[in-house]
Amino acid sequence: MKDSNGKVAFVTGAASGIGLGMTRAFTRAGMRVMMADIEHEALSAAAHLLRQQGAAVDTVVCDVSERTSVFAAAAATLDAFGKVHVVCNNAGVTSGGLIEDCTEGDWGWLIGVNFLGVVHGCQAFVPHIRRQQEGGHIVNTSSMAGLLGGMPAWGPYNSTKFAVVGLTEVLRQEGRAGGFGASVLCPGGVNTQIFEAPRNRPARFGLQESIVADNVSTEDLQRGLDPDVVGQLVLEAIQANRLFIFTDPRFRSMLQRRHEKLLADFEWAAQSAALVDAGAPGSQPPG
Numbered sequence: 001m002k003d004s005n006g007k008v009a010f011v012t013g014a015a016s017g018i019g020l021g022m023t024r025a026f027t028r029a030g031m032r033v034m035m036a037d038i039e040h041e042a043l044s045a046a047a048h049l050l051r052q053q054g055a056a057v058d059t060v061v062c063d064v065s066e067r068t069s070v071f072a073a074a075a076a077t078l079d080a081f082g083k084v085h086v087v088c089n090n091a092g093v094t095s096g097g098l099i100e101d102c103t104e105g106d107w108g109w110l111i112g113v114n115f116l117g118v119v120h121g122c123q124a125f126v127p128h129i130r131r132q133q134e135g136g137h138i139v140n141t142s143s144m145a146g147l148l149g150g151m152p153a154w155g156p157y158n159s160t161k162f163a164v165v166g167l168t169e170v171l172r173q174e175g176r177a178g179g180f181g182a183s184v185l186c187p188g189g190v191n192t193q194i195f196e197a198p199r200n201r202p203a204r205f206g207l208q209e210s211i212v213a214d215n216v217s218t219e220d221l222q223r224g225l226d227p228d229v230v231g232q233l234v235l236e237a238i239q240a241n242r243l244f245i246f247t248d249p250r251f252r253s254m255l256q257r258r259h260e261k262l263l264a265d266f267e268w269a270a271q272s273a274a275l276v277d278a279g280a281p282g283s284q285p286p287g
């Protein structure tokens with residue numbers, strides 16, 4: 001989607017952080033934006049400020065973990081703007097604790113918001129984008145934690161962010177015939193309110209009992225990128241139709257090490273006694 005001017009975007013988690021940064025970048029590029037968030041007051045305040053600056057935005061309160069809420073938000077977007085071209089399934093939350101300590105509620109909340117929230121956004125909006133035949137683009141927010149595993153005490157977050165990468169790669173293929181693109185945003189540290197996420201935990205997931213992991217601190221986050229820079233990068237990546245959107249080039253070497261480990265384990269498996277003795281396709285006796 002090369003030309004953004006006049007297009008309509010729907011952004012979740014738009015009251016704060018990266019979602020707000022995307023909204024600002026999109027409106028600067030002449031887009032109209034439906035801002036969706038679970039936090040009513042923060043959403044109204046953010047939209048009020050943007051309108052004062054001349055931006056064309058509307059708001060809808062939405063809990064992305066609830067399918068009916070996202071479908072209602074899609075209907076509200078079409079009512080307000082008539083069309084939709086860009087959908088950013090961005091709302092996300094975090095919670096920590098060792099895998100065995102995380103409660104059913106911890107898992108349910110993170111899977112509900114971080115993963116099913118993305119599924120709901122795709123299901124509610126993609127049929128409209130296909131029908132319009134004007135092109136479009138879906139941006140799903142994952143994380144570097146969606147490509148680099150192994151962060152102790154980040155099990156639910158790591159797992160849901162990996163799932164978002166997998167889903168987006170499928171969506172991108174499915175979009176080829178439908179004339180729309182898809183990207184997965186994999187930020188490193190961004191200066192947002194993500195560590196205050198439990199403020200938005202619905203009662204049905206129970207109280208937060210696990211402890212937030214201490215291997216990334218609030219101070220680390222405060223040293224992170226400005227969300228407005230991320231918003232501008234996302235706009236550029238939509239126009240260039242990139243699959244992965246990375247915000248921190250320093251992670252390249254860690255990703256490279258992960259891939260080297262993957263390849264090393266393929267080589268080990270090919271030479272393993274179990275596969276070699278069975279004459280399995282691709283196996284190679286050592287030496």
Ligand SMILES: NC(=O)c1ccc[n+]([C@@H]2O[C@H](COP(=O)([O-])OP(=O)(O)OC[C@H]3O[C@@H](n4cnc5c(N)ncnc54)[C@H](O)[C@@H]3O)[C@@H](O)[C@H]2O)c1
Pocket residue numbers: 012013014015016017018019036037038039042062063064065090091092093113141142143144186187188189190191192193194195196197200221224
């Ligand atoms: N900040 C970072 O360093 C970082 C790094 C990697 C990935 N991310 C991802 O970026 C995305 C945006 O987070 P952020 O860092 O801007 O945090 P943030 O807390 O500043 O913003 C998240 C927004 O999502 C909203 N939200 C929470 N639950 C919701 C729900 N159920 N339905 C609708 N809205 C809901 C919150 O009210 C908030 O406005 C998340 O998916 C997060 O996992 C952030």
